[in-house]
Every structure is written in C-alpha cells, then in structure tokens.
Amino acid sequence: MPQEVRGVIARSQDAPVEVTTIVVPDPGPGEAVVAIKACGVCHTDLHYQQGGIGQDYPYLLGHEAAGVVESVGPDVTDLAPGDFVILNWRAVCGECRACKRGRPQYCFATHNATQKMTLTDGTELSAALGIGAFADKTLVAAGQCTTVDPAAPADVAGLLGCGVMAGIGAALNTGGVTRNDSVAVIGCGGVGDAAIAGAALVGAHTIVAIDTDQRKLDWAKEFGATHTVLAGGGRSDEDVIAEVQALTDGFGVDVAIDAVGRPETWKQAFFLRDLAGTVVLVGVPTPSMQLEIPLQEIFSRGGALKSSWYGDCLPTRDFPVLIDLFLQGRLPLEKFVTERIGIDDINEAFEKMHGGDVLRSVVVLDPQ
Structure with missing residues (x-):
C-alpha cells in the first residue's frame, strides 16, 4: 500500500523549503522504494529551490543519499530488500547509442521511476534529479540504486551520489x-x-x-x-x-x-x-x-x-570501488561532512552553504 512519510519540498521559487507529508506509492515494474538513512545538502537542491533548474514545482528535494532498499517492483532481479545502496541519477538505459558503443557512462537516455510521488491532496511532486531523498522513503528506478558495502556510514557513503563523485570523476575519469x-x-x-x-x-x-x-x-x-x-x-x-x-x-x-x-x-x-x-x-x-x-x-x-558530466562516472563500476578505498583508509570521504543535521534544518543549511561555511551538511534521517 502507498505510504505517507515526511519529505522536504519547495512549493514555489525562492519560497523557504518545508517539511510536509508525502505519499510514496508501492514500486511498479523497474522501481524500488528506499528507506533513506542520510542525504547531503547539495548546491543543486538550492538551485531547484531558487528556480535555477526548472519551474516544475512543487519539488521534492534531496538527491545525494544512501539508504536501504525496502521493496522492489515485480521484475527487478538485481536488487533485493535489505540491500544498502547509494542513490544515483545515472540509471543507464543499455539501449542508446552511447550504451551500445560500450560507453554507458555517457548514457543519453538515463531514466527515473515511472510513477510520481505526491502530496496528500494528490499533487504530483517533481523529484530532484529523479531522486527526492530529503524524505524518510523515496521511489526511484531500480537502476538508480547501487549496492555497496554496508560497513560504510550512510552519511559518508551518500556523498558519492553527486558532488564528491563529480569531483573525483572530473580528475580521474574525465581528466x-x-x-x-x-x-x-x-x-x-x-x-x-x-x-x-x-x-x-x-x-x-x-x-x-x-x-x-x-x-x-x-x-x-x-x-x-x-x-x-x-x-x-x-x-x-x-x-x-x-x-x-x-x-x-x-x-x-x-x-x-x-x-x-x-x-x-x-x-x-x-x-x-x-x-x-x-x-x-x-x-x-x-x-x-x-x-x-x-x-x-x-x-x-x-x-x-x-x-565532465557527473564525473563521467558509471555508478555500478565506481561507487563500490570508492567505498572500498574509503574503508581501507585511502580516501578521506569523512572529511567532507562538516555537520550532521535534522530534516527540519535544511533552510539553515542552505544559508551556510551559500556563505561558504560548510563543505557538506548531511541530513540524518535514520541514524545507524
């Protein structure tokens, strides 16, 4: 059955973000519901709130996240409930000209969940980068979930979902x-x-x-x-x-x-x-x-x-390796986390980010 959970939305351009109740449907074909443990506050979320990316309000913000798969659609075979995953916005299609040439890191037809999450009155939400992870749970395409070693703390692992992967990949993959x-x-x-x-x-x-x-x-x-x-x-x-x-x-x-x-x-x-x-x-x-x-x-x-697009990364290739390097003490991902905050503190986190006072504020939704 559909679930009602907390989520952070931007109702209109430049309006303060707010915590409200959202409705997450059961996963359909090719989809998964993920219980979010932690989600980083990224400049991209601020751009959504300010209208710098689009005007498809209301937006469900958050995308730099890690969590645990709660349920999957009927045809999903490479993901299972209980898997610890990092969410990504590059669910490769496998069919476009880039994928067919063996370059899935440049996939030109990445996809998101088919169904929409909504407000309780039925208003459809636009999920930031197709993820929407400032929420207790979110609905994504199964291909947006990359399974990694659960020994990694979620507040650290989730950062690979956007900014940290973009930077590492810009140096190693693109450069x-x-x-x-x-x-x-x-x-x-x-x-x-x-x-x-x-x-x-x-x-x-x-x-x-x-x-x-x-x-x-x-x-x-x-x-x-x-x-x-x-x-x-x-x-x-x-x-x-x-x-x-x-x-x-x-x-x-x-x-x-x-x-x-x-x-x-x-x-x-x-x-x-x-x-x-x-x-x-x-x-x-x-x-x-x-x-x-x-x-x-x-x-x-x-x-x-x-x-460099998303660090020219391929999440299934890059995320597990980088998490392993972190667990070996060779990649200091933990140093990116400036503060850990609650879901009600995102407006303040935006202000700190805009002022250059933090590398990353991380919203902790389910402490490990």
Whole structure:
C-alpha cells in the first residue's frame, strides 16, 4: 500500500523549503522504494529551490543519499530488500547509442521511476534529479540504486551520489590524472576538494588549489593539495597563472580543473595548463554565460578541452570501488561532512552553504 512519510519540498521559487507529508506509492515494474538513512545538502537542491533548474514545482528535494532498499517492483532481479545502496541519477538505459558503443557512462537516455510521488491532496511532486531523498522513503528506478558495502556510514557513503563523485570523476575519469601528473583545481568547495582527493589518490605529484577564500584553501590541504594560491583581492588572472607556472618549472599543469563554472575561471584554467594539457569543466555554468577566446589560442596550445558530466562516472563500476578505498583508509570521504543535521534544518543549511561555511551538511534521517 502507498505510504505517507515526511519529505522536504519547495512549493514555489525562492519560497523557504518545508517539511510536509508525502505519499510514496508501492514500486511498479523497474522501481524500488528506499528507506533513506542520510542525504547531503547539495548546491543543486538550492538551485531547484531558487528556480535555477526548472519551474516544475512543487519539488521534492534531496538527491545525494544512501539508504536501504525496502521493496522492489515485480521484475527487478538485481536488487533485493535489505540491500544498502547509494542513490544515483545515472540509471543507464543499455539501449542508446552511447550504451551500445560500450560507453554507458555517457548514457543519453538515463531514466527515473515511472510513477510520481505526491502530496496528500494528490499533487504530483517533481523529484530532484529523479531522486527526492530529503524524505524518510523515496521511489526511484531500480537502476538508480547501487549496492555497496554496508560497513560504510550512510552519511559518508551518500556523498558519492553527486558532488564528491563529480569531483573525483572530473580528475580521474574525465581528466585522466595519473601518477606524477601536475594538477590545478580552481574552486575548493566540495567538488573541487573531491577533485584534489582524487588526484592525490592516484599519485599526482603537484596539486595546486586555487580559491579566493583562505578557509577553503586550508580545507584543500586536508584533501591532498601540495600548494595553494589565493586568488582575488586585487590579484589579476596573470598573477595567479604566473604563480602556478612558477610551481611547475614555468610550464603550467598537466590537468586544470574548473570547479566553479564561470567564463573567467575557465579561461584561467585554459592558460595555466602546460602545452597539450587538459582543461576539465565540472563547475556548472548558467545559461547566460558566454566565453570569448581567440581560436588561435585554442589551436596553438593543443591538448584537450573537456566537460565532465557527473564525473563521467558509471555508478555500478565506481561507487563500490570508492567505498572500498574509503574503508581501507585511502580516501578521506569523512572529511567532507562538516555537520550532521535534522530534516527540519535544511533552510539553515542552505544559508551556510551559500556563505561558504560548510563543505557538506548531511541530513540524518535514520541514524545507524
């Protein structure tokens, strides 16, 4: 039977989010109901609340989550009640041209649950990134559930569902960072620090963190940054580029990662890399942003200019490996959790995130 549970919704653009009762239907074909244990507060949720992604209100917020499968639809065979899972928004279809070419990490037809969760009056909810995990339970496509080792705490594991995976994947999957590479990361929030952690994990020898906030540069050192560069405050782009080049024998870095997603930070990344180096854009720009750069510069510097979608991850491949590395003490995922909060504290968490005071606030719904 359908269940009534608590959920956090945004009723309209810029309205404060609220905790209310939502209705979760029984899973149909290809679907699963997951009891949420913890869910990170991500900038994407704030973008939904502010109207920066769409206007399909009301939204059921939350997507960076881990929990336990409660029930599955009649045709689901690779997931079972009791499985500990991380939710993801890349449920690959297996049929599109990317999947058929053996590149499911670029699946062009990812899917969500067919049924809708609702308010008690029947109003349909739009689940953030097809997940909606600021709730005691949520309905998702079975392919959005990735089973991992239950020894991992849910408040840590769930972070792989979005920002941390985006950053690690930007470095390893998209940027191809490997041993003895030099790397620069612009923007040292959760995604940027995850890129730094990924670069450190594989043995990059020089990892330069760049930010306008000294607090964030201090955080970056905890994830493996070997050098920091304070931008802003009257320093020009040329000053920052020159400092990075001075740290790399005058050449620039092998891989430059823009975790901010603005034209000025992308151009900075473009010019502080070495010849034939790689630029990775993982910060999400707004639709109005435009970039101007001489085509001659693109030709003469060579290399690769890449965008990273969800860290170009394949959840079934990447999540279990990263959780194992965490459990081995080789990947400090726990350092991303700044605070643990209750479901009623999300508005305050948005304010802290907007002010740059946290890496991640995590809503704990079912303490382990």
